[in-house]
Amino acid sequence: xxxxxxxxxxxxxxxxxxxxxxxxxxxxxxxxxxxxxxxxxxxxxxxxxxxxxxxxxxxxxxxxxxxxxxxxxxxxxxxxxxxxxxxxxxxxxxxxxxxxxxxxxxxxxxxxxxxxxxxxxxxxxxxxxxxxxxxxxxxxxxxxxxxxxxxxxxxxxxxxxxxxxxxxxxxxxxxxxxxxxxxxxxxxxxxxxxxxxxxxxxxxxxxxxxxxxxxxxxxxxxxxxxxxxxxxxxxxxxxxxxxxxxxxxxxxxxxxxxxxxxxxxxxxxxxxxxxxxxxxxxxxxxxxxxxxxxxxxxxxxxxxxxxxxxxxxxxxxxxxxxxxxxxxxxxxxxxxxxxxxxxxxxxxxxxxxxxxxxxxxxxxxxxxxxxxxxxxxxxx
Amino acid sequence: xxxxxxxxxxxxxxxxxxxxxxxxxxxxxxxxxxxxxxxxxxxxxxxxxxxxxxxxxxxxxxxxxxxxxxxxxxxxxxxxxxxxxxxxxxxxxxxxxxxxxxxxxxxxxxxxxxxxxxxxxxxxxxxxxxxxxxxxxxxxxxxxxxxxxxxxxxxxxxxxxxxxxxxxxxxxxxxxxxxxxxxxxxxxxxxxxxxxxxxxxxxxxxxxxxxxxxxxxxxxxxxxxxxxxxxxxxxxxxxxxxxxxxxxxxxxxxxxxxxxxxxxxxxxxxxxxxxxxxxxxxxxxxxxxxxxxxxxxxxxxxxxxxxxxxxxxxxxxxxxxxxxxxxxxxxxxxxxxxxxxxxxxxxxxxxxxxxxxxxxxxxxxxxxxxxxxxxxxxxx
Numbered sequence: 229x230x231x232x233x234x235x236x237x238x239x240x241x242x243x244x245x246x247x248x249x250x251x252x253x254x255x256x257x258x259x260x261x262x263x264x265x266x267x268x269x270x271x272x273x274x275x276x277x278x279x280x281x282x283x284x285x286x287x288x289x290x291x292x293x294x295x296x297x298x299x300x301x302x303x304x305x306x307x308x309x310x311x312x313x314x315x316x317x318x319x320x321x322x323x324x325x326x327x328x329x330x331x332x333x334x335x336x337x338x339x340x341x342x343x344x345x346x347x348x349x350x351x352x353x354x355x356x357x358x359x360x361x362x363x364x365x366x367x368x369x370x371x372x373x374x375x376x377x378x379x380x381x382x383x384x385x386x387x388x389x390x391x392x393x394x395x396x397x398x399x400x401x402x403x404x405x406x407x408x409x410x411x412x413x414x415x416x417x418x419x420x421x422x423x424x425x426x427x428x429x430x431x432x433x434x435x436x437x438x439x440x441x442x443x444x445x446x447x448x449x450x451x452x453x454x455x456x457x458x459x460x461x462x463x464x465x466x467x468x469x470x471x472x473x474x475x476x477x478x479x480x481x482x483x484x485x486x487x488x489x490x491x492x493x494x495x496x497x498x499x500x501x502x503x504x505x506x507x508x509x510x511x512x513x514x515x516x517x518x519x520x521x522x523x524x525x526x527x528x529x530x531x532x533x534x535x536x537x538x539x540x541x542x543x544x545x546x547x548x549x550x551x552x553x554x555x556x557x558x559x560x561x562x563x564x565x566x567x568x569x570x571x572x573x574x575x576x577x578x579x580x581x582x583x584x585x586x587x588x589x590x591x592x593x594x595x596x597x598x599x600x601x602x603x604x605x606x607x608x
Numbered sequence: 609x610x611x612x613x614x615x616x617x618x619x620x621x622x623x624x625x626x627x628x629x630x631x632x633x634x635x636x637x638x639x640x641x642x643x644x645x646x647x648x649x650x651x652x653x654x655x656x657x658x659x660x661x662x663x664x665x666x667x668x669x670x671x672x673x674x675x676x677x678x679x680x681x682x683x684x685x686x687x688x689x690x691x692x693x694x695x696x697x698x699x700x701x702x703x704x705x706x707x708x709x710x711x712x713x714x715x716x717x718x719x720x721x722x723x724x725x726x727x728x729x730x731x732x733x734x735x736x737x738x739x740x741x742x743x744x745x746x747x748x749x750x751x752x753x754x755x756x757x758x759x760x761x762x763x764x765x766x767x768x769x770x771x772x773x774x775x776x777x778x779x780x781x782x783x784x785x786x787x788x789x790x791x792x793x794x795x796x797x798x799x800x801x802x803x804x805x806x807x808x809x810x811x812x813x814x815x816x817x818x819x820x821x822x823x824x825x826x827x828x829x830x831x832x833x834x835x836x837x838x839x840x841x842x843x844x845x846x847x848x849x850x851x852x853x854x855x856x857x858x859x860x861x862x863x864x865x866x867x868x869x870x871x872x873x874x875x876x877x878x879x880x881x882x883x884x885x886x887x888x889x890x891x892x893x894x895x896x897x898x899x900x901x902x903x904x905x906x907x908x909x910x911x912x913x914x915x916x917x918x919x920x921x922x923x924x925x926x927x928x929x930x931x932x933x934x935x936x937x938x939x940x941x942x943x944x945x946x947x948x949x950x951x952x953x954x955x956x957x958x959x960x961x962x963x964x965x966x967x968x969x970x971x972x973x974x975x976x977x978x979x980x981x982x983x984x985x986x987x988x
Contacts, residue, residue: 240630240631240634240647241634241638241644241645241646241647242634242635242638242644243630243631243632243633243634243635243636243637243638244631244635245631246626246627246628246630246631247626247627247630247631247647248626250620250623250626250627250649251620251623251624251625251626251627252623253623254620254621254622254623255622255623255624256623257623258621258622258623264621264622265621265650265651265656266621266648266649266650266656266660267620267621267627267648267649268646268647268648268649269630269646269647269648270645270646271645276645276646280646283663373622375622375624396682405618405619405682406682416619418622471879473858476862476865477861477862477864477865477866477870477874478853478858478859478860478861478862478865478877478879479858479862480858481857481858481879482856482857482858482859482862482970484857485856485857485858485879485881485931485970486857486966486967486970488932488933488934488966489934490857490881491881491882494857494881495881495882495884495885496878496879496880496881496882496885496889497858497877497878497879497881498876498877498878498879499851499858499861499865499876499877499878499879500876501865501870501871501874501875501876501877502871502875502876502919504875504919504920505875505876505919509876509889509918538889539882539884539885540884551865552868553868554868554869586866586868587866590862590865590866
């Protein structure tokens with residue numbers, strides 16, 4: 229079954245409200261295996277609304293309208309549809325006043341739902357979805373879509389892209405898409421099949437293949453965040469962590485503490501922006517700063533050691549670098565960042581060259597630091 | 609001029625993302641007096657996209673497409689449009705990789721913009737809006753639009769709204785819009801006139817009126833950020849600052865250090881997530897924690913004093929509160945936050961009750977802390 233959505237409301241065309249109903253209905257319909265091919269927004273104008281409905285009916289089996297059902301003069305949907313589609317079935321609105329309407333029209337169906345999400349959603353779930361299923365299944369077999377985002381960090385988009393060219397070229401019913409963000413690349417699998425089980429199996433097959441190709445570069449799925457995954461691992465292994473930040477200026481600690489419950493493993497942090505703090509609070513040797521500079525592997529390691537000692541944690545993280553746009557030199561350019569992770573058994577340090585503006589370099593540094601914690605064998 | 613918007617992306621039709629671009633563009637176009645009569649969303653399918661563009665061109669003078677401009681195989685917009693519309697003007701993308709495109713097609717115009725809002729918005733403001741103006745009025749007398757966002761913090765939207773009801777009701781050529789963000793309310797003035805000078809004078813008149821009504825609640829204009837404004841003041845007054853953060857977890861320091869050159873006034877910070885750090889590093893009295901708790905005015909003041917002493921700065925900032933979602937009690941609910949600012953001459957502390965999720969409470973706390981620095985008479 230092909231369906232189109234029409235959102236009715238001048239307030240949408242003026243940008244006064246964001247069309248969240250379209251996203252909600254699209255997602256639920258996709259999950260139910262009903263294809264949404266187009267979403268149209270029109271204002272409270274009967275002629276333009278009529279035109280939009282007729283066009284959608286030419287292309288689709290069903291049209292679902294949202295909004296414009298209320299009692300005010302602006303609310304034109306029901307009168308407009310009734311004018312050419314005739315009698316309707318009325319759906320009771322248990323939350324608000326405007327009822328929903330279902331019109332049978334020349335073998336197709338027009339559904340009108342109230343605009344407010346708290347009225348629309350229960351009516352959709354309770355009345356419309358079962359109705360559509362029933363209507364879909366006499367001719368076509370019902371089908372389901374499953375989707376999952378596999379999230380990677382530590383590889384540039386171009387490298388990921390090259391490794392999954394074959395998967396990205398797949399055609400429905402199963403597809404893979406690539407979405408690059410700063411410091412992260414997501415691979416999104418979508419599998420459509422005739423049953424929940426078949427869709428899940430198809431998705432699992434592709435996910436296994438992606439996992440085989442990228443292994444430890446994958447840090448999570450769907451809603452998971454890197455800081456959330458790191459937090460879970462620290463909690464599971466009963467490890468505590470503290471962070472000494474220079475160029476990231478507090479961002480690593482900020483991200484760690486965005487996770488609810490992080491006080492169970494995050495003890496605290498030192499933002500050592502000046503050398504004085506590096507020396508006097510973190511105990512970085514003045515000779516180190518003199519010989520190697522504040523942006524050096526040696527300084528990063530001593531910062532990690534220092535904050536770990538100061539806070540008595542299992543893991544210390546030290547980050548120092550040049551976020552720019554000024555302060556770079558030929559030997560130490562903007563984007564050069566050292567991240568050190570130390571425990572009482574091990575000391576590791578890595579250097580990175582990031583590109584971007586100040587905030588982008590800060591973010592990529594924080595991503596690299598969190599990822600070093602995730603990959604550290606202290607947690608595995 | 610009539611324009612239609614077409615949003616391109618299967619992820620929109622699947623409901624994976626909400627179409628905020630459509631709301632943004634609709635609002636800005638409406639402010640500019642350009643009518644948006646329809647918004648259409650289609651997937652990454654060349655045939656269906658072509659059909660949608662042709663239909664829109666039948667109805668409107670211009671079509672603006674968003675999304676599908678990137679380098680991956682899913683990104684079909686530019687190829688699809690180029691296939692029937694031919695050559696285009698290329699707009700440089702200063703933020704991302706995908707350029708914007710403008711096609712002249714049979715006396716109408718097709719505009720393609722990147723999907724990510726942080727790429728779309730500057731390109732729209734800088735290139736598209738002036739272009740559309742020019743195109744709208746080739747015969748009429750040239751007119752200029754001046755716009756300015758006046759940024760406020762410390763007042764809820766409802767209060768700001770009530771104080772400018774008369775301004776919000778103004779009709780073109782001069783209008784005022786209100787835009788609420790987390791911890792910030794912007795008032796946007798748009799003045800249209802036949803000369804640059806007349807538009808500027810009209811805008812200045814309204815700006816003076818807004819400044820008269822809100823005074824010190826206004827922290828800046830247009831691209832200015834609160835952390836940038838605070839940084840400028842610290843630099844001008846040659847003051848240094850250090851921050852002791854509990855509930856904000858590093859966010860205040862992170863924001864301060866997003867400003868290039870902040871190392872001239874930001875010395876460092878202590879993220880005192882555990883009580884141990886509050887006591888052992890910042891020197892908060894154990895008795896204070898026992899009698900008043902870690903979330904108290906007294907603790908905030910001692911944290912500010914402690915970090916100031918430790919780093920030898922002019923200003924110390926201390927933030928402690930309950931970011932939630934857990935950890936609240938009847939007397940100390942989630943959202944209760946104390947911010948203290950101390951110097952060698954003065955100690956002030958304020959309490960706030962913020963609403964929202966964990967990250968929203970963190971952000972509002974950071975906003976309040978930065979705003980206390982901005983307003984502190986130590987800087988004036």
